[in-house]
Amino acid sequence: MSHSSPQRISRVGVVGLGAMGMGTALALHQRGLTVTGCDVSADARDTFVAHGGNSVASPAELDDCDIVVLLVVNGEQVEQVLFGEQGLVGKLAPGSLVLQCATVAPSQARGLGERLAGAGLAMLDAPVSGGAGKARSGELSVMASGDAAAFDKAQPVLDAMAATVHRLGDTPGVGSSMKLVNQLLAGVHIATAAEAMALGIRMGLDPDTVYDVITHSAGNSWMFENRVPHILAGDYTPLSAVDIFVKDLNIVHQTGRELAMPTPVAASALQQFTAAKGAGFGREDDAAVIKVYQRLSGIDLPQAANDADAGGDA
Numbered sequence: 381m382s383h384s385s386p387q388r389i390s391r392v393g394v395v396g397l398g399a400m401g402m403g404t405a406l407a408l409h410q411r412g413l414t415v416t417g418c419d420v421s422a423d424a425r426d427t428f429v430a431h432g433g434n435s436v437a438s439p440a441e442l443d444d445c446d447i448v449v450l451l452v453v454n455g456e457q458v459e460q461v462l463f464g465e466q467g468l469v470g471k472l473a474p475g476s477l478v479l480q481c482a483t484v485a486p487s488q489a490r491g492l493g494e495r496l497a498g499a500g501l502a503m504l505d506a507p508v509s510g511g512a513g514k515a516r517s518g519e520l521s522v523m524a525s526g527d528a529a530a531f532d533k534a535q536p537v538l539d540a541m542a543a544t545v546h547r548l549g550d551t552p553g554v555g556s557s558m559k560l561v562n563q564l565l566a567g568v569h570i571a572t573a574a575e576a577m578a579l580g581i582r583m584g585l586d587p588d589t590v591y592d593v594i595t596h597s598a599g600n601s602w603m604f605e606n607r608v609p610h611i612l613a614g615d616y617t618p619l620s621a622v623d624i625f626v627k628d629l630n631i632v633h634q635t636g637r638e639l640a641m642p643t644p645v646a647a648s649a650l651q652q653f654t655a656a657k658g659a660g661f662g663r664e665d666d667a668a669v670i671k672v673y674q675r676l677s678g679i680d681l682p683q684a685a686n687d688a689d690a691g692g693d694a
């Protein structure tokens with residue numbers, strides 16, 4: 381990847397200062413770009429300002445930005461940020477670029493690209509993967525599609541936020557299609573890891589031993605290796621929440637319907653995440669999908685150290 385000078389950009393906006401957005405905004409700021417963060421949360425804005433950035437409460441206040449990065453939760457928020465009453469469209473100067481990084485349906489990404497082009501704005505369909513840690517270190521994987529001019533304008537931002545940029549096509553929609561393949565696999569792997577751990581525990585195996593053996597065996601996956609430690613620690617602090625996979629696997633299901641393409645394995649995983657959300661675990665870490673099996677079969681899950689000391693339930 382060629383490294384372009386940050387001086388080409390007068391200001392970058394980042395909309396959404398959650399785990400991914402905050403990490404990305406800080407990474408951009410740390411690499412010398414002038415960054416304004418935008419979030420409805422005053423606490424999030426204050427945190428970013430405390431690290432030396434600027435902040436605003438509404439997207440409309442990013443009217444002096446050349447590039448705006450969207451790292452919001454879902455397609456509805458993307459729509460509101462772009463076209464709502466306090467949206468970017470009509471405020472950004474013609475020729476400004478939107479990096480749309482939220483996970484949305486490919487059909488929505490295509491529609492957004494067309495509508496933004498009609499408003500004189502460019503769009504890079506650029507969903508990301510890597511989690512909050514990679515966002516903070518500027519080492520995300522970006523699955524991007526858009527025209528050559530959009531890639532060229534985005535280069536300084538991509539250089540600062542990503543270790544890998546997959547250039548997948550010249551129109552919006554291709555990047556979101558690839559992200560959907562990733563999310564199908566990620567959701568299925570997390571749900572499967574939870575089911576495997578629940579089965580092992582139900583059969584009387586030691587959870588730590590299951591983890592050690594499987595991570596050195598053919599049944600391992602990146603998600604098993606990454607998420608099962610949350611279960612072993614009894615720590616469901618949301619690094620990526622159950623609600624995210626209810627949303628993303630619903631997009632897989634929706635896209636499958638549009639294409640008349642069955643996705644039965646993803647549908648099964650979606651039901652497990654939906655059950656976890658229905659049981660009240662939606663805002664917990666996505667590894668909490670294992671608690672569905674705890675409810676169904678009464679398995680004893682590992683407890684956090686402070687819970688064990690207090691004799692509480694995991």
